Amino acid sequence: MARLISIVIGAGFVFVLALALFFTAKEAIQNPTPETAEHEFHVDPRDADLPSNSIFGKFDKAQLQRGLKVYQEVCAACHSLKYVSFRNLTQLGYSEGQVKALAAAWPVEQPSSNPETGEAMTRKNVPSDRFPSPYLNEIAGRAANNNALPPDLSLMVKAREDGANYIYSLLNGYKEQEGYKNEHGEELLKKFPGARTPEGLYFNPTFPNLNIAMPPPISSDGQVTYDDGTKATRDQMAKDVAAFLVWTAEPNLESRHAAGLGALGFIIIFIFLTIGAYRNVWRNVKH
Numbered sequence: 001m002a003r004l005i006s007i008v009i010g011a012g013f014v015f016v017l018a019l020a021l022f023f024t025a026k027e028a029i030q031n032p033t034p035e036t037a038e039h040e041f042h043v044d045p046r047d048a049d050l051p052s053n054s055i056f057g058k059f060d061k062a063q064l065q066r067g068l069k070v071y072q073e074v075c076a077a078c079h080s081l082k083y084v085s086f087r088n089l090t091q092l093g094y095s096e097g098q099v100k101a102l103a104a105a106w107p108v109e110q111p112s113s114n115p116e117t118g119e120a121m122t123r124k125n126v127p128s129d130r131f132p133s134p135y136l137n138e139i140a141g142r143a144a145n146n147n148a149l150p151p152d153l154s155l156m157v158k159a160r161e162d163g164a165n166y167i168y169s170l171l172n173g174y175k176e177q178e179g180y181k182n183e184h185g186e187e188l189l190k191k192f193p194g195a196r197t198p199e200g201l202y203f204n205p206t207f208p209n210l211n212i213a214m215p216p217p218i219s220s221d222g223q224v225t226y227d228d229g230t231k232a233t234r235d236q237m238a239k240d241v242a243a244f245l246v247w248t249a250e251p252n253l254e255s256r257h258a259a260g261l262g263a264l265g266f267i268i269i270f271i272f273l274t275i276g277a278y279r280n281v282w283r284n285v286k287h
């Protein structure tokens, strides 16, 4: 009797599951996910191949310095780095004097107020300041950028999937929309005539919705002159600024990697010790 009851209950479960499967399949067949331009034409980031990537990864200080220069001369006109102070730049190999000079000459000044009248004004940066935003507030930032606020870049590498590769590819990802084809050879504007980039936005298939409010920041080779003689191609500048933003998001990456490798070494030694102890304990026991 008990056996019969359990068979009936079991059959009941199977029946409910089968029913659920049937309705899910029916729904999927009747209402397939609609094809959208974003789904069909978005491209995944390319690998920037940065030296900080693997578990043995380290920063290349010369590259970080070049990335700082790109940030300073190009991105700082719109983006802040509000979690990074000028004095942190000593980690990139600058002396304190150099940091002081760099802060004082920074193109965007700190918001401040006149000590006598209280009027808003700006002052030169000092090493303890964070990298400032060029906009007084969010409204001003939006007004200057077609209503899109340039986000703070300090943690951007962590805030986007595959962050460093994404930033590198985004900067290089602007394309002519007319005649743009995806990897299957389909033409965007033929397939989705309504997907034409609106006025004031820029076509960039690396950006998830294909149209971004940021004008192409890196537009020509040699836009920045590197102090170390590296050729400033567009690809190189995008790579260097991505590397710099890996550092701003995780300045302690190298010590984290070192701690991880140390722990791995310890575990390997521990495994050998355990095998030794095991053999020692069982050495007199015959099979």
Ligand code: HEC
Pocket (backbone or CB within 6 Å): 070, 071, 074, 075, 076, 077, 078, 079, 145, 148, 149, 150, 151, 153, 156, 160, 167, 170, 171, 211, 212, 213, 214, 215, 217, 218, 241
């Ligand atoms: C003229 C102003 C301007 C300059 C210069 C500029 N940006 Fe932007 N950036 C923007 C705006 C506006 C957005 C917001 C775009 C949007 O949401 O459509 C943005 C967004 C971004 C984003 C976020 C994209 C996302 O997934 O949301 C990244 C990363 C970025 N910029 C990096 C950079 C880097 C690196 C530089 C320098 C090489 C730079 N930007 C220079 C205006 C600018």
